[in-house]
Amino acid sequence: MSMDEAERIRSWTLAPSKPRFVPPPGAVDAHCHVFGPAERFPFSPKAKYLPQDAGPDMLFALRDRLGFARNVIVQASCHGTDNAAMLHAIAKSQGRARGVAVVDPAIGAAELAMLDGGGIRGIRFNFLKRLVDDAPKDRFLDVARRLPKGWHVVVYFEADILDELRPFLDAIPVPLVIDHMGRPDVTQGPGGADMRAFRALLDSREDIWFKATCPDRLDPAGPPWDDFAGAVAPLVADYPDRALWGTDWPHPNMQDAIPDDGALVEMIPRIAPTPELQHKLLVANPMRLYWPEEVRAKG
Ligand code: 0GY
Numbered sequence: 001m002s003m004d005e006a007e008r009i010r011s012w013t014l015a016p017s018k019p020r021f022v023p024p025p026g027a028v029d030a031h032c033h034v035f036g037p038a039e040r041f042p043f044s045p046k047a048k049y050l051p052q053d054a055g056p057d058m059l060f061a062l063r064d065r066l067g068f069a070r071n072v073i074v075q076a077s078c079h080g081t082d083n084a085a086m087l088h089a090i091a092k093s094q095g096r097a098r099g100v101a102v103v104d105p106a107i108g109a110a111e112l113a114m115l116d117g118g119g120i121r122g123i124r125f126n127f128l129k130r131l132v133d134d135a136p137k138d139r140f141l142d143v144a145r146r147l148p149k150g151w152h153v154v155v156y157f158e159a160d161i162l163d164e165l166r167p168f169l170d171a172i173p174v175p176l177v178i179d180h181m182g183r184p185d186v187t188q189g190p191g192g193a194d195m196r197a198f199r200a201l202l203d204s205r206e207d208i209w210f211k212a213t214c215p216d217r218l219d220p221a222g223p224p225w226d227d228f229a230g231a232v233a234p235l236v237a238d239y240p241d242r243a244l245w246g247t248d249w250p251h252p253n254m255q256d257a258i259p260d261d262g263a264l265v266e267m268i269p270r271i272a273p274t275p276e277l278q279h280k281l282l283v284a285n286p287m288r289l290y291w292p293e294e295v296r297a298k299g
Helices: 056-066 084-092 109-117 137-144 159-171 193-204 226-238 261-266 275-290 292-298
Strands: 028-032 070-074 097-101 120-126 152-156 176-178 208-211
Touching (some): 028 275, 056 070, 056 084, 084 120, 120 137, 120 275, 137 159, 193 208, 193 226, 226 275
Parallel strands (some): 070 097, 152 176
């Protein structure tokens, strides 16, 4: 699918504010994406939105402006199962980015090994009907059983299908990372039905992680996203070794309430109020998942 760049969607703030909160050294933005450049890395014919280019140079400039050291780039649905744009970004990062791919479940061992060599450490299963045409659980499980050593599975779903997904999630034989906490209704508060169901999932296995991300998507009241802070801070406090954080830049397909990335960073001390929690959320946890060899080398 092609279209002039000016007609495509720009979903990010051109001049994000400089946050007052300073992330600890080595902080990882563990959920972000790259788009294109489309001339070199065309979007999928099945893409549900067509964004303007948001390539690695823009991502790394934002990383530096916000005070982060590394990125985990997640394949966005607009690029389908062609991970080339993300691999290109990782290759340009000088070791400061790793990635999560989206693959055709029929992928073979040689291509998985190629992705591993390119810095990929997991695959993403997306269950959002507005983003993907199908999400075949049996084929997803098949590929989840054949992943390279050390990889995990990232799952993106909305709270209303968590119950239905439970047998599938239970059967995945590698660690699980849940995007945006499975999109709970944060207006229900920290003890609401959605958060209770999500905690039950976390309690069912020790190897389920979550991204405490996307106040802009989850809190309908908008900035400063007080309901998000109120619902998510207790989760980070109770599961401090399993929480990850990311900007979600360039905020795929956001059109009405594009967030200021600096304001998103200001959310960090509200959900992780102590330096110890901040270090786990931004450094220790993502390093264990994405750069475990560096953690081991440090002993
Ligand atoms: C996100 C959220 C969204 C989009 C995608 O792959 C994507 O297109 O992930 C969304 O629209 O909620 O985490 O980037």
